[in-house]
Amino acid sequence: MVGTDTWNEYQAILHSLKDDIIVTKPDGTIMIASETAGDIYGMEADHLVGRSVFDLEKDGVFTPLATPMVLRMKKRVTFIQTAASGKKLMVTALPVQGPAGEITRIVSYSHDITELKELKSYIADMEDEMKQVQHELDRVKQKQLSQEGIVWKSHKMQQIIQTTEQVADVDVNVLLLGESGVGKSSLAQFIHKRSSRKDGPFIEINAGAISETLFEAELFGYVDGAFTGAKKGGSKGFAELAEGGTLFIDEIGELSQQNQVKLLKLIQEKQFYRIGGRELRTADFRLITATNKDLSESIAKHEFREDLYFRINVVPIQIPPLRERPDDIPALIDHMMETVSDKYRKKKVLDGVVWQELLLNRWTGNVRELINVIERLVVTSVGEVITLEDLPSEFRNNTPARFNKQPDETLPDTLARVERQILLEAKQHCKSTVKMAEFLGVSQPSVFRKLRKHGIN
Template sequence: MEKIIEFSADGLYVVNHEGVTLFVNTAYEEITGFKREELIGFHMGDLIKRGYLDQSVSLLVLNEKKRISILQQIGQQKKDVIATGNPVFDESGAISMVVTSVRDLTHLNELTKELTKAKTFSQLSQNRYTFSTDGSDEQIIFQSMRMKEIIHKIHQIAPFPTSVLLSGPSGAGKEVIANLIHQLSDRKDEPFIKVNCGAIPEQLLESELFGYEKGAFTGARNEGKIGLLELADKGTVLLDEIGEMPLPLQVKLLRVLQEKKIQRVGGTETKQLDIRIISATNKKLKELVLKGLFREDLYYRLQVVELSIPPLCERPEDIEILLDHFFAYFSRQYAIKKNVSEETKRILQNYHWPGNVRELRNLVESMLVSVPSFTIEPVDLPPHFTTQLDIVAPTTMKQRVEQYEKRIVQDALQKNTSIRKTANFLGVDHSTLVKKMKKWQMTKE
């Protein structure tokens, strides 16, 4: 019989009616890394104290007098196993021994993870359109028809050197779209220079854009300076917040676009220039033209192709997949694993997102690092989310206690491998925990 047991692919472990180890087969030694000489003759309780295992299914079987299976990590390498203890009864009905089979689940779990990855990639292929920009972790994630039309348009115009005007609210992704246009063009290996026209003081903007010659003005470098437009020769320039550009500078930019030449401040020579201009604004340039704050001729030069990036509230189909994307991204960055409750997702889906994709990204990062529990609930959101949607937060003592109790149970379910182990961890009866889970519509995945 011992020879037959030795040939079993599963680890086998036998204890007597007192819980003392009688026999261990070779497969168990190979799975755990423990030698039978370390185990035979020792009580399971002593082996637990000495760190050989964290719990014993044999002792559970002796206590409950029935077959029991548990999931646990065992051995020197903490392998995932399923241990099933079977009681052997004598003629009087008492347990004479417990035979436990131990099956290594490590390989099976690895296959399951790979299958999950494959399913995720399949869903991405079916529902999302993702474009990564080279040398950056930025991605354009969407499934709304409006964004699909914009990406299709970008593929059409990117190969040509025409000027592109990107309009849309702050945080909607205009810079990411500009990156994509550059990467899909034949200029992708040339410079891509971004200039924020609203962030550079007016008196410095001209010299930054056009450069200057030696001694052009007080404080100028002796050797002069090359401008950003000249640096971008053969490449692309993004003029962000173009609506903030002062009128005198608009005249000079118009000349660059018309003549394809540049002249440094204080200089007399002109230099031939080959650049593509992408401009971006969160203002309505047509209104600025009517008010005399923006040149009409420059507007039409910049607006050869105009792409209007919609705010996030106008493409609600993208909210959930952006939420999932940023959660996955920051989870990898910070090695944090959390999930979002369905009620929280519903709130985020109905929020008006004045800060658009940028606000969503920042919120996800904030929640991942600042919320202590595994599951992010509505109570964890900033106050203006629930205020805007008229959601009633728990106010009575009973409601607050129940909300806190619910979060404790959710965290415990995440930490333990079964409902029964969760109940033991929380120090409550198994049936009590099951009733609460049914009441709160919880499941153990």
């Protein structure tokens, strides 16, 4: 038998604990309650003792109850309990067994997690606000870049933009790779405009458009009388014109072996002579090159110098074709429709079927082909709405395939693609998300969530 003094010591220990501790009988009668329990539930601890937890729940003191949970599950349980004050408690309750294994008591203890839940809610709200701010910053950034000819929505292009921004202000040679028409020239200008040389000139050479015999004169320039037909007084070459800026050599894979040697010498020494001249000149420019060829294959065929390849390939950036980034197509169409309509002062909109045909085309000519088609549609269509009849025949009859599963798609991918296409079509027909909801037969919040999910502004 426990003496009075010892019992008081146990009581003192119990009441010194900061946790809410309650001990009940199997019938729910409270035998012991710590002072903290009284504070949490809004009454003296002594007033809890002898009361039934079932009656207290009816009175709204707390809910749900630990005692019936433990009796039913016959093991430790943890759950969230709400007190009359609105406080949230994390309760852990466990059974106390007698000699025969029967449950004789239920002990529960809890922690007030109200502040934690409020903090969690606050953090969640802050995260939502930050996402909104980031979304707005991304939108403003994309609008600014669209004015420079850089339009994207896809994750692939997002990564490329991030890479170009990282290397833009570092004076290293960049090699842009990708099929014809993917936008290598626009990306080269993008790098230049964000570099420390942005106030200098951006000089572009298309190596495939200059004859082999004229390349040296175009690159280095020439002095008066250097050759028959030379301009009086001589002429600066691209290397001098790019002084303090960026020299962009497109289609570098088309250079002859002989001209590759001359370019390599310029890159290595940063010095050159004009044709016919004896004055050594310095070359201060940032070099960006581009090609649609596989230079590794060209090296294997001895068509491209390996040493030149290593000089220009310090930072390679591979731009995927438009068919591998379909999320960019709607953004490009929107941008080009606005740009071309303003250019020719013709207010035009695309019919939904035309939208579908353009979205589902493979665009083997990439961005350049898409731009040409949009410009053609705006200029040649008669009415304000561009219809299927206005679309060139080679771009028609894609629409029936909209629901077909692509070879490299999973079912979720196919469903996501079709959902996105339907949303874009609805957006063209409707002026607001409320109208879109009516058109699609769903709620307006559902439309808003789906638009955000698919990155549709």
